Amino acid sequence: MTPLLRMALLALAAALLLPAQGRAASPPGGTLAAPEAFAGIADPEARSAAYFSELSKVLTSPRCTNCHPATDRPRQGDAARLHQPPVFRGPDGQGLASLRCSMCHRESGFKPAGMPGHPHWQLAPASMAWEGKTVREICLQIKDPARNGGRSVDDLIAHIGDDTLVGWAWAPGGDRTPAPGTQEEAKALVKAWAQTGAACPN
């Protein structure tokens, strides 16, 4: 073997060269305050609305709005650009006959290609579109059984707090910024909001 042909080298000690690490770990998507943080708000309705405002950091994150789009076409990425290839809602929210969500979004996704997945990957129904809406509009909509898939406010706790498709928003992989906080923290906020009368911010 000539001097030019050599085994792979670790060029330089990584410790010397890597950018400064070890900053206080904060989630890349930002944090969510716990319900206790709002204890100081005396007015129960105002406190309830404050829970929702905090929760809305999640609901308005591109992880959520991309698949709660205003049109029949989902969006993608942190920049929320239109989904490519052009997929559309279709009759069941899972795409048109020729481009079904499940063509690419398989049960568990494929990490090497940055492809997310879930057994029930689909678009939220058109009635649940959040894209472009104010926090108040989303709030009124989310608790309206006519527009939230017939869910009670308590059902929302499970939907946001336990649903694994919703849970993907906190572990989306690839270049995607996760939704703020954790699913548990979001659940706590929904629960607190529901228990205080599910008031909406103005």
Place this chain on the structure above:
Amino acid sequence: MTEPSRRDVLKWSAAGGIALSLSRLPVAMAAAFDDTQTLPGRARPNPAAAGHGRIDAVAKVTGAKLYVSDFRAADMEGWPATTAHALLVRAADATHVLTGIDLGALDGDLKPTVVVTGQDLAQAGLKGPPFYAGDLLCPVGTTPLYLGQPAALLLFERFDAFDRARVLLREKSPLVFGAETGALARPNYAAMRFTRVAGPTPDAPDVYSPLMEGWISPGVFEAGGRPVWQPLPIAEGGQYKKGATYGEAIRAGIAAADPAALVLDRSFRTQSIDPMFLEPECGLAWYDPKARALRLALGVQSPLEAAEALGDMFGAAKEGVRPKSIDTRFAHLGGGFGGRDHTPFPLYVALAAIFLPNRPIRLAHDRFQQFQGGIKRHAFDIRSKVAFERATGRIRAFAADHVLDGGGLANYSASVAVVSATSAIGAYDVPKVDVTTVAEHTRGVTAGSMRGYGVVQTTVALETLMDEAAAALGIDPVTLRRRNLLKTGGRSMAGNPWTVSVRTPELLDKMEAHALWRGRAAAKAAAPAGTLVGTGLALCVKDYGTGADCALGRVELEPDGRVRIVCDAVEMGNGIGTAMANRVAQYLGRVADEVSVARIDAFGALGLVTSGDPYTITQAAQDKAAKNPRWVPAISSATSASIGAHVGTQAAGEAARILLRFGLWPAALAMWGIRKNDPRRFLWEEAYWQDGMLIMSGLPPLAQPDLAAKAHAMGALTGTMAHAFSRWAWAQAAFPLDGFNWAADLDALAVRRGKGPFKVLDRSFVAFPPASYNRIGTAFVSGCGTLVRVEIDRASGAVRVARGYSVLECGHALAPEVVRGQAHGGFAMGLGQALLENLPPFEDGPGNGRWNLGDYVVARGSDLPVHALEVEILPPVAPNEPPKGMAEVVMIPVVPAILNAIADATGKRFSALPVTPDDVRRVL
């Protein structure tokens, strides 16, 4: 700066002493590969035979191995069976110093067997050829010269390790950067000025033109590299001061307040574009150190250039890493569009093989890497100043300044700058023109050749300006264009006339008469609520050819009449194989049974030699060199510049004509029993083919296979091999054939009789086009007009192209359905440039390695008026009009036509590309 040439193409010299396989090596290595590139192949049906499909069609609908990315070592006859894999690591930072390569993420099985760095190349004496000047791999301790510059080549013996490593390194680059240095400054690639002042009448000689005085560059640059365009007393090149003085006078004339003139002073910006051929670049190579033989399979538009570049790279290399021979095979391309003409990619394929000897190795871009490292279209900043005569609408004077972003390596930037200048006044006749053009070095991804380069940018600026002027002058847009057209025999801005048919009046007539245009007001009035409707048109003429183009063609006739063609042209979808077969069939009465493309190795019998640069050679040097009957100004050209039909088929076409005259015709004479003194002996051009029979009035029809058998039996010609060269005119030579001194538009010829070998003929006479033709901007143009109807959604600003009509002229269309398909594809690409595609410069752009087709949106079927797109091809002006290049011109007018339609719909002119829905919404 030296005198610029149109395409600054490096010539390889034999300094390296490495044998490039321009003739077949004795080993029958990789013959199986050649078979895959020879279509349709003996056993397969040939849809082209009856005009019902492309000659490569069956291979393409059955998934045959065809593209270089389809091949692995096991597919290559005589190669070791397993394939190793190489990974090229590119820099996403060009403002900080590269301090190291941290492969800590690749432990255990994932470790590459070999890591090649810039230091290794320096030690080995390996350097990129001058055309690609710059470090092939950015050395540690240096700031990368540009975003996307390769910095390391990782070589893996096993696919699994490579596959997992590439995912890890995509997530986190192993390149470590230190202190901020800012971007490296380098000189600009070119700065030129093209100025013409016509004489007082159309017939009078020009006062000043590039053709008369040569092409000029300023001699003085500011500290930052910007050219000083003023005619300073110390300008380099002698002639600059004179030209610049005329140029400044033209500008002063435009600026002078004159109520009789309408002066428009406008800026236009065009974006960087990716050619986005669908097959990412790829190559396969194997270095056999015992034989010191390097073997490669590549997919490029410029095979000879790639082979020469490899020879050059290894020319000064140390013994252990310097092959004795380089044998390169070339495959069909999954698209090219210029982006695979003079690409440095093959150099890295070869390096991978050299640093992992004995192991065939594959280097393949994924799409992220193709965006990061592939050649781009130049972004332009254009400032145009035009003076129109208010009374007549005639353009009095035109001045423009072009600034091109050339990115990190020189590549084709100088040529793009020239073409942008010489095309700046489009289809029009302007008596006073002054255009400056500067191609800048930046830290962006290298820009180079791409479909319509230089012309698409300037035509958008010009054709939108023509519409604006028409409105300001109160003249209909078609009428204004018609009044300004350059007529047959008139002089282009370089000072020479176009030497081909000029059909722009017909193109305007066709568009003006079209229902889309006539119905534009009604369509606007009938627009549904919430929708704006507009109609726009644009006209384009585009040069084809580069001023030094050549072709190699070999045509063989078998005793059973079968026809086989071998050529150097590359099939990248352009249909060259089909066009070639159709052109040859005019003479041989049968569509070729096999066409073998991208073959630069099959012409050894011609024994061609070359010297000098065809773009800059002096007349004396050319005259001297031409005394050697084997000398030609250039041996093989890239398949680009729309030269496929015109140039690419020329050698095979002329070879076939000679094969008819000295092969099949003597056979026919013998079969008809026509004797020596019968004057009908010389009427070969009156014979014609019909359904495989040679027809001559008053004589019995003869079947093509019988003629072929007779030609073989009687020792007439059964094969011809030819080379053709064009510098805005064909080189012509005469060859001794059957007692004649036979003249043809060829400069080299070898012939075969019966089953014998090819023997080269010494030309008795040759006339190469004069060296002074190198001052011509272009003499060959074809034209296309495009008319579109757009519908704009007021709420979203989305622009939908609802209908389209393109009318083009290309002389004799060798394969009309291929021409039509090119026009459709050009429409889609033009629409993409107008509305969809955009690569931002620098750190947010493709050099960051994070771009793919989700962010870079190219047109889909739903973006196009698939069922409302009409293409009309004008019939040739005469039955014998030669084919003209058309693959570029068909995309260009689409862009300004869409912008003109948007302006018609919205009343607002956009001056930057692409026009996005947000842009439109903002002005509504």
Place this chain on the structure above:
Amino acid sequence: MPAISLTINGRAHGPIEVRADLSMNDFLREVLGLTGTKFGCGAAQCLSCAVIVDAGDGTSATMPTCVIAATDFDGKAIRTVEGHAKDGALTPLQQSFISHFAFQCGYCTPGFLNEGQVLLERLEKAPIPRAELERTVTEALDGHLCRCSGYVKYHEAVRDVILADPGRFLT
């Protein structure tokens, strides 16, 4: 390593051990040497890598292979561009692609062929009115990128196969 078995163009393959993180595209191209299925973007945006998956219920759909694990195809039956022609006899859609000069460089052809074939088979089971034909073809092919053709001839080629046999595909 998991092992997979699948049927490709009617032929059984496997069990073959594959890495869980090996894409189906690389399984076809690198492991089996079936390079008719292309690699274009690696992100399911061009669909030049799409193959036909035949479900047990007689329906078929295309699936990209570049963003899906090979293991996901365990037990499946797929068709690739290499499997359309039988004993050298081209299908009507292949012939239509050829006679329409539908493709140029041909790199996207396997994806368009598979998608078009799935559409034909779907319409055979569920014919559509003539008036919906153009829209249906455009919708069906819209996931596939082509840089050469402007799509016109691809769409015409698929449409004309349907129009040539209206009783089969149209209501």
